[in-house]
Amino acid sequence: MQIRKVKLTNFRNYQQLEWEPHPQLNFLFGLNGQGKTNLLEAVYVGAFSRSYRGNDQELLQWQKPWFRIAVEGEKKSGPFLVELAYGQKRKLYKVNGLVKKKASDFIGNYNVVLFAPEHLALVKGQPAERRRFLDAELAQTNRLYLLTLQKYVNLLKQKNYLLKEAKKGHYFDQDLLEVLNQQLAEMGSVIIYLRLEAIKKLNPLARLIQRRLSQGREELEIKYITTIELSGMSQKEIKQALWQGLISKREDEKRRGQSLIGPHRDDLEIKINGFSVRHFGSQGQQRTSALALKLAELEYIKGEIGEYPLLLLDDVFSELDRERRAILVETISGRIQTIITTTSIKDLPPALLKQGGSWRIEGGNMHVSAPGQ
Numbered sequence: 321m322q323i324r325k326v327k328l329t330n331f332r333n334y335q336q337l338e339w340e341p342h343p344q345l346n347f348l349f350g351l352n353g354q355g356k357t358n359l360l361e362a363v364y365v366g367a368f369s370r371s372y373r374g375n376d377q378e379l380l381q382w383q384k385p386w387f388r389i390a391v392e393g394e395k396k397s398g399p400f401l402v403e404l405a406y407g408q409k410r411k412l413y414k415v416n417g418l419v420k421k422k423a424s425d426f427i428g429n430y431n432v433v434l435f436a437p438e439h440l441a442l443v444k445g446q447p448a449e450r451r452r453f454l455d456a457e458l459a460q461t462n463r464l465y466l467l468t469l470q471k472y473v474n475l476l477k478q479k480n481y482l483l484k485e486a487k488k489g490h491y492f493d494q495d496l497l498e499v500l501n502q503q504l505a506e507m508g509s510v511i512i513y514l515r516l517e518a519i520k521k522l523n524p525l526a527r528l529i530q531r532r533l534s535q536g537r538e539e540l541e542i543k544y545i546t547t548i549e550l551s552g553m554s555q556k557e558i559k560q561a562l563w564q565g566l567i568s569k570r571e572d573e574k575r576r577g578q579s580l581i582g583p584h585r586d587d588l589e590i591k592i593n594g595f596s597v598r599h600f601g602s603q604g605q606q607r608t609s610a611l612a613l614k615l616a617e618l619e620y621i622k623g624e625i626g627e628y629p630l631l632l633l634d635d636v637f638s639e640l641d642r643e644r645r646a647i648l649v650e651t652i653s654g655r656i657q658t659i660i661t662t663t664s665i666k667d668l669p670p671a672l673l674k675q676g677g678s679w680r681i682e683g684g685n686m687h688v689s690a691p692g693q
């Protein structure tokens with residue numbers, strides 16, 4: 321899939337912008353704080369309905385009452401136009417001119433994989449980052465997952481409220497807690513089951529890429545780490561196990577005022593040649609495996625929806641060494657429309673720059689640049 325036009329009004333430091341990206345590589349370069357990431361972020365918001373680095377209000381240009389993003393493009397099923405407007409704490413979604421009431425009808429109309437500096441720490445960072453990694457690829461390719469996750473998060477909020485009341489010694493509705501736990505076991509089991517299925521597909525993809533990145537020296541393995549034992553279980557069995565787990569932790573949860581069990585607590589373990597990269601991997605191995613996971617995500621989405629998503633590389637291109645960069649370029653060349661932000665394109669090979677377009681970003685404006693500038 322490709323995006324052909326991006327229009328922004330009052331989005332961060334862009335008052336008005338109309339941009340026609342190159343079908344392959346797009347280099348956005350310029351000094352710090354000029355709006356390179358803001359533009360990439362707008363493309364992300366068009367796919368996910370919200371940002372990965374700020375709330376809706378922060379996206380609004382200072383002192384402006386509303387912003388609008390419109391992204392036009394083409395996928396296998398035909399052309400698309402997605403529009404998102406935000407003002408007075410409300411969002412309006414349109415897809416191909418039709419108003420959509422829910423974010424879930426808007427998300428995933430085009431697909432993106434984001435690789436930002438924080439993802440270099442994907443393997444070493446907090447479990448929440450690894451869960452986000454899984455959620456992002458599943459939510460945009462599987463509607464059941466997206467809807468179930470939204471319900472799960474809402475139920476969890478209600479349960480946490482009850483548990484806090486219980487911890488404070490206030491009156492709380494024990495029956496409601498049971499009902500919530502039953503629903504959480506139902507939704508949670510769907511989430512865990514779909515995550516396990518996704519990991520089955522991701523594993524061979526990531527293994528192959530890691531082999532290439534390490535010249536055959538390293539075997540990568542992704543393992544789902546969960547609060548309950550569930551190897552080889554069906555979704556029904558997972559639900560039963562989760563329900564049992566919730567019962568056994570009930571008193572503990574009330575004492576601590578928080579939900580201790582379920583997919584919101586799970587994690588991924590990344591291993592190379594059998595050892596945990598998080599605990600024992602070198603910095604280079606941690607970065608390589610993060611790159612392998614991201615490249616595997618591209619292939620996973622291709623496998624699920626039949627075409628490659630867009631790739632958004634925020635400030636990571638210049639962070640990669642020459643070999644890893646070469647493999648990345650080889651992976652995306654001619655297949656994956658990519659937007660790359662970088663402070664300078666001076667050191668990039670002219671042959672690479674010729675595969676795409678370059679724009680200098682300055683104070684929320686863009687200027688077309690000749691290669692090598």
Ligand SMILES: Nc1ncnc2c1ncn2[C@@H]1O[C@H](COP(=O)(O)OP(=O)(O)OP(=O)(O)O)[C@@H](O)[C@H]1O
Nearest residue numbers: 332333352353354355356357358378379380381382
């Ligand atoms: N809501 C907003 N309204 C207006 N301007 C904003 C808003 N949010 C951020 N900015 C401005 O956008 C600029 C930051 O843009 P961005 O994050 O895209 O930087 P960048 O060009 O990617 O820089 P770097 O190379 O440092 O990552 C800052 O100058 C900031 O003042």
